Amino acid sequence: RGGNWKYTMSAEQGRRWPLWLAVATGFTVSLLLHPPVGWISAQLEKWTGERLSLSGEQGSLWAGDGLLVLYDGETRRAIPGRLQWQIAPLAWFQAGRPVVTLQHSALMQALTLTRTPEGLSISAGQLQFPATWLEAIGTPWNTLRPAGAIRLSWNGITIGRGFGFNLQWQDAQSALSVVKPLGNYDVLAQVGADGAMTATLSTRSGDLRLEGQAQWSAAQGFGFTGYASASPSQEVALTGLLSQMGRLENNNR
DSSP states (O other): OOOOOOOOOOHHHHHHHHHHHHHHHHHHHHHHHSOOTHHHHHHHHHHTTTSEEEEEEEEOSSEEEEEEEEEOSSOEEEEEEEEEEEEOHHHHHHHTSOEEEEEOTTBSSOEEEEEETTEEEEOOEEEEEEGGGGGGGOTTHHHHOEEEEEEEEEOOEEBTBOEEEEEEEEEEEETTOSOSOOEEEEEEEEEOTTSOEEEEEEEEEESEEEEEEEEEETTTEEEEEEEEEEOGGGTTTTHHHHTTSSOOBTTBO
């Protein structure tokens, strides 16, 4: 059987109610304007299988910076330089989609990430960094201990559609060889709409000649077939490095 419910608020409670309402409102507004920056690192680890994370984050979800950290399964290595990000909340609400701007000392220009109905779109850009950073990936780079300059460039990318990129290794060097530089190399890669990738390795110049083809797909994993050879004048000097690349066939690998 129904009845009436009655609550009587004391005068003291009546005076406290506006205070608690103000505190709750302020807390909610603060979360909206300054969401915890730790959320970004948690999501980044989730999306990359803990291979990539942030350290020393400052700011908030809308604007902040932090160190990118690579994890190869055994060791975590921080990439020099702080990654800066900015999200315009008003533009997000107006356009109905987030627009993120990224800046880093290794980026030749700021990157814009936009979530569209077709997928995540990334503006065209160039990334240049020392080859020593490759050691953070792990095997085989932590053995080769490379040096030189890496330049990665791409046109506008929409994840879920096919796209290509070009990687250049300029003045390539390795701690396993006294020959410096070894050469200059190009990698041209194409990624299909299904995520499968094909890549071609070629040599532009140098005493160490590298050629190869690589493929990757979710079903078959990674495969690489390569060929390495030394110029006649540097065959002896490059023997140690070539020995790390596979079986010797007529001074070639």
